[in-house]
Amino acid sequence: MRLSSSSSSSTTNNGFDAQPEEGEKKCLNSELWHACAGPLVWLPQLGSRVVYFPQGHSEQVVASTNKEVDGAIPNYPGLPAQLICQLHNVTMHADVETDEVYAQMTLQPLSPQEQKDICLLPSELGTPSKQPTNYFCKTLTASDTSTHGGFSVPRRAAEKVFPPLDYSLTPPCQELMAKDLHGNEWKFRHIFRGQPKRHLLTTGWSVFVSAKRLVAGDSVIFIWNENNQLLLGIRRANRPQTFMPSSVLSSDSMHIGLLAAAAHAAATNSRFTIFYNPRASPSEFVIPLAKYAKAVYHTRVSVGMRFRMLFETEESSVRRYMGTITGISDLDPVRWPNSHWRSVKVGWDESTAGERQPRVSLWEIEPLTTFPMYPSPFSLRLKRPWPSGLPSYPGFKDGDMNMN
Amino acid sequence: MRLSSSSSSSTTNNGFDAQPEEGEKKCLNSELWHACAGPLVWLPQLGSRVVYFPQGHSEQVVASTNKEVDGAIPNYPGLPAQLICQLHNVTMHADVETDEVYAQMTLQPLSPQEQKDICLLPSELGTPSKQPTNYFCKTLTASDTSTHGGFSVPRRAAEKVFPPLDYSLTPPCQELMAKDLHGNEWKFRHIFRGQPKRHLLTTGWSVFVSAKRLVAGDSVIFIWNENNQLLLGIRRANRPQTFMPSSVLSSDSMHIGLLAAAAHAAATNSRFTIFYNPRASPSEFVIPLAKYAKAVYHTRVSVGMRFRMLFETEESSVRRYMGTITGISDLDPVRWPNSHWRSVKVGWDESTAGERQPRVSLWEIEPLTTFPMYPSPFSLRLKRPWPSGLPSYPGFKDGDMNMN
DNA sequence: GTGTCGGCCGTCTGCCGACAA
């Protein structure tokens, strides 16, 4: 049985397959996936080199299982804190039950020889995934989810993303068809009525709410794409995890499995598979190699330095928060010495910053004092040693770094 | 957040905690758990020695994730096909979403010294868990689950497990309160009416059906226990897995995690935790040591020998099927040489046996030709070598074996 | 501009015995 809809990002398919073949994976709309994942989520490019962080992967499992790890997790001496990998496959998925978006990636650690020959391509910095322009995201109110009525569409939203109504009708109304991540179609009656006049979705709305089990606080996303299709995604509020597989494997075993799978792949230069859940994971843990290299080797940070960092707003747009670097140290000096994962301790300017993490990674922030983009002998003198097991960085050629 | 109700089988609590303390696990009714798990499911006794089979554990993950394992799973040379362990903890759980029952066990592999000192206690053979006597199990019909009506209670079932109605009333009826695995109470109107007269659950029934998302084919279990409480459990039909954690960890990583966790525990004689899901797992993979030893060292089997084996019926009772041993060999000679897991190839007498497994383990069957219970020098001559990494069996004392 | 409510109508839930398997 297929448990999720999926789509390979390597295809250039822009819509849905009209008739997916039996036994083949259904195609999943990339625009909608990214809209649901959020504006800050990028997926690395197929075939590119990436850096994989077991620590970050571990954090995702912690967040997903909501269980702290006890101290019994063995060390994997052969597993460095970061693995440079080739990205062989990346597919977008959505949970059939919850519509939760996630990505599956197949990674292959580079051989020592390949690591020596590293030579960054401009394209490997990672390009932000194209966010749709004609869309809106609304957090559902009690009235929206109650059985008593329909969905109140914000006026600007309706005018921007829905087809224009024929205002000569009394009342003006039309039928909308929207496709969700799995390709299912939902029909809504869109009407403009009331005193004062407003846009509403009536017939069909409550079916959608109950089928998706939406509650007040969850959000819906409507997209009008370039193929004149209406797409419809959902984002659940951050209620406590309910999708946890508590009855399959202990969270300790999951942690061990993740580490052992990566360690085995690293030792044999073979492929391994991971799942990245952008809305459950505290941070991305598969980073384009060039982005990592730029942040770690071509940006100099120090205590006291000011920086800014992007965060997602409730309306699914982006804003910057300012902060100051208060320290630079290993997050876990015993288990993961010399790791760049969350190596920067920070303080946030705004007092409401209680929920922003106290530790970030170098590639997540923009220091306000910038240094020359192109590497110089000076900037290549590292403050911290190159992690053991990885080569030094001779193959980094100036001409290949084109990062602005 | 607590994701499942649970109860330690080490407590002697026979009912529900009236007021579970904050932060403490709710107590889960053992009778009801066993009724939902089925008549063939035993849980090993707390503190006893058990044999753990990574192969069986692996089979459970395969069944749960519905995905075959590719060949990439590394060997764990230090991990034998069976581990003798001390059972430090065993707790019963039920999934909050699905009510699916499962058990959590904490195992500690015995040290080499402890393995030398093995001396079986009579109690360690494993005692069948007491199945409730006053109960019934009914598979729901289309009428039972439709919104059009209530639940038709089979006459014998109602007379056996529900409190007697006052037949002087017209119509005779009463209110029933039943507790599910999580301790939630459900209220039903029990009425005896119609022409011909029959027992029905009306008011309250449809709330239960929709809350538990029951469909025709699922089963309900009502128990009247010795504390005069009515307990109510559910067993879903074997529809394709829906609880799968596809977005958390790849099934390969899960397999590796399971093996690595056991291997690490075996190497360091430290504890590890596993989940046993009796209705998802093809076979039990944590076996009382004495049961294992009796089957492997004190029962002689050969090709052509007749045997019988217990199976669960649809009505949650037990029946025996007969078969003939057709071969004895390793299930996976490469990865798990000298393993007793499913080492017996069998043929079944009845032609409808298509769904019964072609390979079973020695402790699952009862050979029809029995040999003396007490070990003799003759019966101790093993047909197969004692698995490497385990001691020979000198500590087996005659006086301690009291197995009938 | 939009969240919630009272009002009102229609559909579907849910209780009943009939009937047949």
Next chain:
DNA sequence: TTGTCGGCAGACGGCCGACAC
């Protein structure tokens, strides 16, 4: 003995504008 159905009454779903923030 019990699964399904037609009949029927009442509850709730769901569409409407009023109204207030």
